[in-house]
Amino acid sequence: MADVNFKNTPSSPLRENGPDLPDSGEATGDDALPYDLVELLFFAYRDFTGDPDEVLAKFEFGRAHHRVLHFVERNPGIMVTDLLGILGITKQSLGRVLKQLVDAGIIEQREGSHDRRQRLLYTTETGHGLAVDLTRLQQKRLERALIGLPDGSEETIRRFLLQMIDPDARPDILKLIRSSFDLRDR
Amino acid sequence: MADVNFKNTPSSPLRENGPDLPDSGEATGDDALPYDLVELLFFAYRDFTGDPDEVLAKFEFGRAHHRVLHFVERNPGIMVTDLLGILGITKQSLGRVLKQLVDAGIIEQREGSHDRRQRLLYTTETGHGLAVDLTRLQQKRLERALIGLPDGSEETIRRFLLQMIDPDARPDILKLIRSSFDLRDR
DNA sequence: AATTTACGTCAGCCATATTGACTTAATTCT
DNA sequence: AGAATTAAGTCAATATGGCTGACGTAAATT
Numbered sequence: 001m002a003d004v005n006f007k008n009t010p011s012s013p014l015r016e017n018g019p020d021l022p023d024s025g026e027a028t029g030d031d032a033l034p035y036d037l038v039e040l041l042f043f044a045y046r047d048f049t050g051d052p053d054e055v056l057a058k059f060e061f062g063r064a065h066h067r068v069l070h071f072v073e074r075n076p077g078i079m080v081t082d083l084l085g086i087l088g089i090t091k092q093s094l095g096r097v098l099k100q101l102v103d104a105g106i107i108e109q110r111e112g113s114h115d116r117r118q119r120l121l122y123t124t125e126t127g128h129g130l131a132v133d134l135t136r137l138q139q140k141r142l143e144r145a146l147i148g149l150p151d152g153s154e155e156t157i158r159r160f161l162l163q164m165i166d167p168d169a170r171p172d173i174l175k176l177i178r179s180s181f182d183l184r185d186r
Numbered sequence: 187m188a189d190v191n192f193k194n195t196p197s198s199p200l201r202e203n204g205p206d207l208p209d210s211g212e213a214t215g216d217d218a219l220p221y222d223l224v225e226l227l228f229f230a231y232r233d234f235t236g237d238p239d240e241v242l243a244k245f246e247f248g249r250a251h252h253r254v255l256h257f258v259e260r261n262p263g264i265m266v267t268d269l270l271g272i273l274g275i276t277k278q279s280l281g282r283v284l285k286q287l288v289d290a291g292i293i294e295q296r297e298g299s300h301d302r303r304q305r306l307l308y309t310t311e312t313g314h315g316l317a318v319d320l321t322r323l324q325q326k327r328l329e330r331a332l333i334g335l336p337d338g339s340e341e342t343i344r345r346f347l348l349q350m351i352d353p354d355a356r357p358d359i360l361k362l363i364r365s366s367f368d369l370r371d372r
Numbered sequence: 373a374a375t376t377t378a379c380g381t382c383a384g385c386c387a388t389a390t391t392g393a394c395t396t397a398a399t400t401c402t
Numbered sequence: 403a404g405a406a407t408t409a410a411g412t413c414a415a416t417a418t419g420g421c422t423g424a425c426g427t428a429a430a431t432t
Contacts, residue, residue: 033321034328035260036365037344042253043359044350045231046274064388067228074221080410088232093389095411117398117409135219142220145349153342156335158223160343163331164230173229179222250419266379279420281380303378303429376431382424390417400407 044145051137059104059130064097066134069123072107073131075176077120079112086176106130158183230331237323245290245316250283252320255309258293259317261362263306265298272362292316341367 052066059065071086072078084094098121101107106127112118123131146154162183165173174183238252245251257272258264270280284307287293292313298304309317332340348369351359360369 032366033318034325035321036363036367036369037328037340037347038256038321038324039260039359039363040344040347040351041231041234043355044347045227047352047355048227048350050352062387070224074225081408089388090390091410092391092412097388112409115399115409117396119410132219135221135224138224139220141350142223145346147349149342149345150338152336153346154223156339156342157346158226159335160331160339161223161226161230163333164234164327165226166233166236169229169233173225177222177225180218181222183222248418267377275419276421277379278381278422283419298378301378301430303427305379374432376429378429379427381426384422386419386421388418388420391415393413395412396410398407398409400405402403402405 048138048141051141052134055134055137061100061104064093065101065106068094068097068101069106069127069131070134072121073123073128073135076122077110079118079120083121101127155181234324234327237327238320241320241323247286247290250279251287251292254280254283254287255292255313255317256320258307259309259314259321262308263296265304265306269307287313344369 049063053063056062056066067087068083071083075082080091080094080098084091087094098107102109105124108122108124108127109119110122112120146157158179158181162170162174177183235249239249242248242252253273254269257269261268266277266280266284270277273280284293288295291310294308294310294313295305296308298306332343344365344367348356348360363369
């Protein structure tokens with residue numbers, strides 16, 4: 001748990017004993033690349049997914065199961081095809097994971113009432129409980145991360161994250177997210 | 187590329203034809219779980235890593251290679267052991283990826299001058315160029331994401347991301363990141 | 373001299389993704 | 403009514419990036 005610590009960090013290996021790098025003049029202007037933000041994102045996302053990972057490991061589930069559970073919990077009655085679109089994976093990849101979740105009584109499939117080809121997906125009571133537990137873990141981390149930030153920071157972060165997303169994907173994602181906050185342009 | 191769009195999103199599957207969920211009263215108080223933030227983080231991080239992924243795919247490299255390249259670029263002369271600590275993977279996992287990067291002339295290993303057991307890692311000129319290219323891609327996305335946000339937002343986001351990280355891992359990560367911005371407590 | 377450290381390697385396993393091909397059933401289109 | 407499309411599932415093979423355990427070698431430390 002929380003094993004994100006580095007082993008040694010001995011003498012902070014800054015150009016340790018490397019006298020002969022070509023000095024790589026950077027005439028191309030690598031003015032102040034945002035290394036810190038890149039790395040903060042990396043470690044933040046890692047720990048963010050780490051909380052649920054620990055819980056899911058007890059069920060022999062992985063992150064793939066979490067993603068499926070999350071989006072089914074959020075979109076009860078979703079079609080398999082739509083779920084594939086959201087997750088951006090193939091039918092075959094989803095198949096395995098979904099089967100395991102169904103077998104474990106986490107997710108339930110029901111025949112569509114209008115279109116009987118569909119196997120609409122729902123969380124079971126158990127699945128719903130697990131989904132809520134996992135989201136609450138993430139909520140705690142998010143709340144802790146917002147402590148001490150100026151007023152309006154949460155909204156700022158929401159807009160930042162939205163704008164990180166490919167512009168042409170945003171409309172669909174906004175529909176999916178249906179935030180209680182105002183994420184419209186401007 | 188930018189295939190993050192969902193296929194259909196037909197009739198926004200909101201409890202489509204599911205009349206008989208136990209209504210899951212949520213007496214446990216699932217008051218306003220932060221689904222939107224969770225999902226924004228998911229999609230934002232996905233697209234953020236997507237840019238480099240596309241470039242790396244041309245070299246037959248994956249995200250694992252990117253992480254190694256990034257941290258070697260950032261910490262020239264880093265020891266293998268320290269890199270393992272940063273990445274949080276095993277020697278064997280790193281071994282494969284690192285070998286490929288060395289064979290491709292992206293990363294260079296030099297014997298430590300004080301401790302001849304060490305194989306200190308450096309990017310080659312080529313590797314440095316690639317690393318810069320990749321980071322610039324991510325920079326563009328970050329800059330676009332910051333557009334239109336209020337003054338001080340970048341700092342807010344930095345603090346948010348830092349506070350997302352496990353508290354006991356922060357000191358080491360701060361050392362690693364050595365941001366030009368002030369990320370100290372308070 | 374003994375122990376520990378740094379690094380590497382062999383071998384095998386697992387999770388999650390991929391592609392391509394194909395089937396079944398149901399719906400929709402002409 | 404018949405053809406085409408769609409929804410879902412399946413078989414088989416492959417790739418990536420992790421993992422564990424067991425060893426080996428050289429160099430440094432105690």
